[in-house]
Amino acid sequence: MRYHPLGRTGLFVSELCLGTMTFGGADGMWRQIGALQQNDAEALIGQAVDAGINFIDTADVYSEGVSEEITGQALKNLKIPREQVVVATKVFGQTGEGPNGRGLTRSHILDGVKASLKRLQLDHIDLYQVHGFDPATPMDETLRALDQLVRHGHVRYIGVSNWAAWQIMKALGMSERLGLARFESLQAYYSVAGRDLERELVPMLKSEGVGLMVWSPLAGGFLSGKYSRDSQGQAEEGSRRIAFDFPPVNKDKAWDCIDAMRPIAEAKGVSVARVALAWLLHQPQVTSVIVGAKRPEQLADNLAATGVVLSPDELRQIGDASALAAEYPGWMLERQGEYRRKQMAPALPGNA
DSSP states (O other): OOEEEOTTSSOEEESEEEEOTTBOOOSHHHHHHOOBOHHHHHHHHHHHHHTTOOEEEOOTTGGGGHHHHHHHHHHHHTTOOGGGOEEEEEEOSOOSSSTTSSSSOHHHHHHHHHHHHHHHTOSOEEEEEEOSOOTTSOHHHHHHHHHHHHHTTSEEEEEEESOOHHHHHHHHHHHHHHTOOOEEEEEEEOBTTBOGGGTTHHHHHHHHTOEEEEEOTTTTTGGGSSOOGGGTTOOOTTOHHHHOOOSOOOHHHHHHHHHHHHHHHHHHTOOHHHHHHHHHHTSTTOOEEEEOOSSHHHHHHHHGGGGOOOOHHHHHHHHHHHOOOTTSTHHHHHHHHHHHHHHHGGGSTTOO
16 A cells, blocks of 8 residues: 655545445435445444555535444544544535535534534544535635634645636635635546546646545446446446446446456456556546445455556556547647747756
8 A cells, every 4th residue: 555645735645545435324325325334334444444544535414424423433443543544524515404504604614524523523534625616605715614623623634525627726826815724635536437637627736736536436336347338338236336327427438448448457367446446546646546345355356456557558558448538628728838848948947
């Protein structure tokens, strides 16, 4: 297991992060995602920590708070030293009645962190993330509330999830101008079959020193290897995609990716899922990849992805199958930038 700094901080997190969205689902959507109760969830957390994972991600809306409760109790039951685990959770979604029971207002954030700390049985949260964009709340209200939590010690670092590049840049500029705590990480969907964030988000993250946490790295299980073009998208019984088809996937492109990864996986004697995860771990902007599981053997396979080394040729094969469409508007600006850099090169210091 390798460890990377989170954004511009000195906090090191494991390259794999344990996601807890499969914990506690009793009914509805959450049951389709996962209904692991305390003992089974505890076993997965212990397995992950034993493998070197020091990073756990949850949210106040997962199973309506039960995921946080199970996670906090597991850390207590397993007697994991507090300083040895980085706990991340989120705020934004509906957790109370009425119009003020959601969003990124000062009120909802302060109520949310208090409730999350109680459910997690912790005195602080290492990474507190806003779980979506709230157009109804002024951004400075949100940032001032988060900064207050950092100053009071309830939260150590703050992050963002599912925001556009322009929204994050606006927040970073506002934080710098007002002297507030800044977002140190973005949690976003990224997979070999869904690479849209490479257009604007990845260059922005690189420019501003913001870390990237990847959710749904297997595209909701589609890249697990259970699917093939011949099966027409059908998977084995119990697959999450049967009842919860999320995130949206361009299935034609996804099958091209699977077709490219399958021979590589067979040659290495590993699963297609490991190759898909390894591809992400080879991307320089990725800080940590969030993996979730319902069974120990599933988690074990995901953990083993850290040992899969892909050659430049193999990365190129997978990349060719999953490449972004060349016609997106940014390509011309990128080409212009390359041309200008070549023109400027002789005039740069040291190039005379």
